Amino acid sequence: MKPAIEVEEISFSFGGFRVIDGISLSGNDGETLGIIGPNGSGKSTFFDLLSGFRTAESGRIRLNGRDVTRMAPEVRASHGLGRTFQRTAAFYGLTVAEHLRIPRLARRMPASDRVAAAYQIVEELLGRTGIGERQHEPVESLAAGECRILDLARAITQAPCVILLDEPFAGIDGAQEKAVTTCIRQASTMACVILVEHRLEALLSLVGRVLVFHQGRVLATGDPSEVLNRGEVLRAYRGELRESPSS
Amino acid sequence: MSYALHLLIYLSMYVVLAQSLNLVVGYMGRLNLAHAGFVAVGAYAYALATVVLGWTFLPGLLLAVTLAVALSLLLSLPSWRFRGDFFIMITLVVQALLYGVIHNWTSPGADLGSLANLTNGPFGIAGIPKPAISGIQFDTIGRMAALSVALAGICTALTLRLTSSPWGRLLKCLRDDELALRGLGKDVRRLKVQAFAFCCGLAAVGGVIYASYVSYVDPTTASLDESILLLCMLCVGGMGNFRGPMAGALVLLLLPELLRMTPMPQAVAANVRLMAYGLLLIVIVHFRPQGLAGDYRLE
Numbered sequence: 444m445k446p447a448i449e450v451e452e453i454s455f456s457f458g459g460f461r462v463i464d465g466i467s468l469s470g471n472d473g474e475t476l477g478i479i480g481p482n483g484s485g486k487s488t489f490f491d492l493l494s495g496f497r498t499a500e501s502g503r504i505r506l507n508g509r510d511v512t513r514m515a516p517e518v519r520a521s522h523g524l525g526r527t528f529q530r531t532a533a534f535y536g537l538t539v540a541e542h543l544r545i546p547r548l549a550r551r552m553p554a555s556d557r558v559a560a561a562y563q564i565v566e567e568l569l570g571r572t573g574i575g576e577r578q579h580e581p582v583e584s585l586a587a588g589e590c591r592i593l594d595l596a597r598a599i600t601q602a603p604c605v606i607l608l609d610e611p612f613a614g615i616d617g618a619q620e621k622a623v624t625t626c627i628r629q630a631s632t633m634a635c636v637i638l639v640e641h642r643l644e645a646l647l648s649l650v651g652r653v654l655v656f657h658q659g660r661v662l663a664t665g666d667p668s669e670v671l672n673r674g675e676v677l678r679a680y681r682g683e684l685r686e687s688p689s690s
Numbered sequence: 691m692s693y694a695l696h697l698l699i700y701l702s703m704y705v706v707l708a709q710s711l712n713l714v715v716g717y718m719g720r721l722n723l724a725h726a727g728f729v730a731v732g733a734y735a736y737a738l739a740t741v742v743l744g745w746t747f748l749p750g751l752l753l754a755v756t757l758a759v760a761l762s763l764l765l766s767l768p769s770w771r772f773r774g775d776f777f778i779m780i781t782l783v784v785q786a787l788l789y790g791v792i793h794n795w796t797s798p799g800a801d802l803g804s805l806a807n808l809t810n811g812p813f814g815i816a817g818i819p820k821p822a823i824s825g826i827q828f829d830t831i832g833r834m835a836a837l838s839v840a841l842a843g844i845c846t847a848l849t850l851r852l853t854s855s856p857w858g859r860l861l862k863c864l865r866d867d868e869l870a871l872r873g874l875g876k877d878v879r880r881l882k883v884q885a886f887a888f889c890c891g892l893a894a895v896g897g898v899i900y901a902s903y904v905s906y907v908d909p910t911t912a913s914l915d916e917s918i919l920l921l922c923m924l925c926v927g928g929m930g931n932f933r934g935p936m937a938g939a940l941v942l943l944l945l946p947e948l949l950r951m952t953p954m955p956q957a958v959a960a961n962v963r964l965m966a967y968g969l970l971l972i973v974i975v976h977f978r979p980q981g982l983a984g985d986y987r988l989e
Binding site: 494496515516517520521525526528532533534535536537541544545546548597601 | 856859860862863866867869870871872873874875876877878930985986
């Protein structure tokens with residue numbers, strides 16, 4: 444079976460400064476991967492490369508075996524890639540229900556078991572967080588944390604095969620965190636979920652494998668509890684690891 | 691009575707123009723300075739169709755709209771990647787280009803409508819016949835007002851239908867967060883091309899109302915001043931909904947007329963009118979940046 448996502452040695456520079464340097468990764472359906480690293484280590488840029496908002500200078504990205512390296516974000520989305528952003532992406536003037544219908548407006552999505560399952564997950568998430576009762580309210584009435592949950596819900600309604608979540612726990616409270624954790628767990632049964640998150644406790648409760656980014660490279664990868672105890676990872680987080688790992 | 695009907699015709703025209711501009715500025719969030727250029731494209735296409743080719747009103751209107759929609763690609767294709775200042779610069783270039791072509795496509799001695807003299811340059815095209823549809827002549831100001839109001843009603847209903855449809859919702863999403871919309875799988879380039887096509891097509895209808903009423907068009911129809919006036923209507927009335935452009939057209943059309951009634955010499959009144967425009971804009975931007983009846987504030 445082909446991996447849901449396969450990244451082969453991708454690189455990217457801003458001007459002359461290399462921010463992603465030969466990163467490879469592979470994720471299967473049902474797998475949840477975590478990406479951590481200090482600020483500026485290239486996590487969000489890596490997500491931009493995966494979702495097509497930036498184009499890799501070298502390397503390959505495949506979604507379910509299809510090469511999408513040069514494809515535009517909307518085309519990648521139609522091939523099954525969903526993502527949320529570090530900032531919340533609310534469309535003002537639209538209601539909560541209208542937000543959840545945008546993926547269907549944006550592209551043709553034939554009814555399928557997968558789509559039905561995605562909507563079931565979203566319905567449960569909204570029910571647990573109380574947003575479900577406010578379906579007809581404009582999105583302006585939601586708090587920042589609720590907007591972030593809505594972002595997550597909207598990404599799942601795309602029924603993607605790969606979901607990229609950029610800091611899904613930022614700005615949400617304890618009760619909401621529980622609901623979001625359950626939702627991500629459910630979503631990972633139908634897709635490969637990749638998370639970037641600074642709240643390590645939340646991240647570690649979800650992921651089976653973690654990648655530590657440092658200066659645009661993968662510093663360490665493997666089981667979360669083992670990786671986080673490695674000396675070079677701790678040094679990178681404390682800012683003591685100045686040089687790139689291979690140099 | 692004639693004066694009131696005259697105002698009604700102008701109001702109808704400006705409602706069409708402000709509603710069409712609202713599609714791109716208010717719903718799509720892109721400041722467009724080329725609108726008057728497309729009004730002129732519609733007016734000139736209609737003038738040439740009726741004066742040179744001898745066509746009647748409806749085929750002339752159809753030609754005007756088709757040409758404006760086709761030329762909207764001039765704006766939508768080069769500008770789709772841009773927003774903010776860069777987008778405004780592109781619209782300014784298109785505005786200057788359209789004005790330049792209309793103003794200069796002339797040659798002394800050549801027949802009007804020929805390839806050498808398509809627009810008659812600064813002299814414009816005179817003698818545009820009054821409209822006639824199925825034998826009904828719109829040759830009185832009352833009938834002309836009825837036709838203008840009917841066209842404005844159709845255009846307004848169309849924009850209302852468009853903006854309240856799923857397509858209109860996507861346009862608002864594009865305005866608020868283009869990247870997120872692309873991430874959800876929407877082809878935003880196609881959406882922008884469609885929005886510009888509707889915007890320019892409706893602008894051409896406004897141009898046809900103008901040309902058929904005044905019976906004359908010249909390059910000032912395509913001037914930057916006209917584009918700025920239309921933008922002012924949106925800034926004053928508001929944008930991003932159906933009410934704002936109506937309010938803007940009404941206020942900016944009636945304001946000079948009210949000033950006309952004040953006992954001032956004509957030369958002074960013209961300057962006072964400009965000052966009143968400026969003052970009104972400053973007051974609105976300061977105290978009510980979303981306009982009198984708007985939903986959206988252009989950043």
